[in-house]
Amino acid sequence: MHQLPIEQQILLIAELAALLILCVRLWLDGLQRIYPYFFVYLVLQLVQTLIPVLVPLESRLYRDLFVTSEALIVAFYALVVMELYSVILRNLQGIARISKRYVRIALVLAAVIALLPLRLENNSSTLTGYLFTFERTVMSIFVVFVLLISAFLVYYPVPLGRNVIVYLAGYATFFLTTTTVTLIDNLGYFWTRLLGGVDMAVFVACLILWLLMLNRQGETKRVVVGHQWNPSDEGRLLAQLEAINASLLRSANK
């Protein structure tokens, strides 16, 4: 009878406990109404974590259940990321078109970058092999996309609540770690016990971060300034910027 290594058994118990407590915590704080996809994702993750407890690991049923649940979870990763982005940019008409355009470009760029290592991957032509290749590609897209979205949020002073920053930090860490582990495995390095342990540990750490930092108070957006700008101020501002640039340009060109 196969079983997980001892350190992964401990991490599995910690993961189950963290997932359960986090789901309850989000429910009690009412955050599942603000982030429904994230909540459903956590529930799915909890269910998937219970599979090896209930189903023999060497059975075909385990494989089928794993593949199905994993495909669902990967789909929910996409929904979770887009949900967070929608929450952040809600009611910001000033950057509506800019943000839509930026998201389109970011997605295309992320997809191109994610597909680059595809030819180097060495997965078998089996159901799970295809799943691992698909998973690595999709997770890579998320890593790059979250990076680009974070850069957008740094550039524009969009009001952010603490929860959003905590979510982003957790997603970034989790996606990057999972992508790394899956990529290494897909390239043919079978350090599976070590990588599996590392990946589990990072996921548990992310769950604990969300457990400790996510709460109702974290939804309060840090309103950067309460000020209604006069449209003529835009003209003045641009004129000031142009004056500075004109003087610099003349100085540089002599």
Add this chain to the structure above:
Amino acid sequence: MSQSFNADLIGTKDDTNLFALSGIILYAFSEGQGGTVYLHLILPFALVLISLAACFIGLFWRLASRFDARQCTADWLDGFSLESYTPMERLLDKSDVEFLASQAGYRPEIAKRLMAERRRIFAVYLGRLVRDFNQLVGIGKLMIVYSTQDRQEFARDLWRQQVQFYAGVCSMRLQLALYPLGWDGADAHRLVAAVTAMRDQVALLTSPSEAQFTA
């Protein structure tokens, strides 16, 4: 411990049996066997991943420490003036050096020390100009984010101004660095003349702010 399983059932790689739990738990009954291992890819991929991690850390640090937007007010915009940068006009002017050279007791070291000090002061002024420019850009970004209408054109202009400015500053700093090697220096007269003309134009555009402060 090594086991072999039906590859069609489980998805094995040679003698390695892989079970993925939540996509994040992978354990093998036999490790390091089978398949083609691209050993030469470890270093480049590691560098890419470390770079990504560093980018994330930097970005989240910036997200967690946003600039103090309480300083970005209409009063600041009203009070901003390029006149405070007028001294930059004379700082690199060689007429002072020529005057010194005509005096008794002149030594080349005196001119060298004078110009080195003035370049240092010019660099300080340039640093303040960068700071004020960034403040203006910060105000512009706030205008865009909090606008009730889409401001794509304004955002595009702002971006263009930023690119031009930072390119100009890089060029200026490079020229300052090359100054001791014989570069003639910035034509500060033309610089301030252009800035003065633009200041006059800006004054015409300035109108009393109707902004209302809300709590």
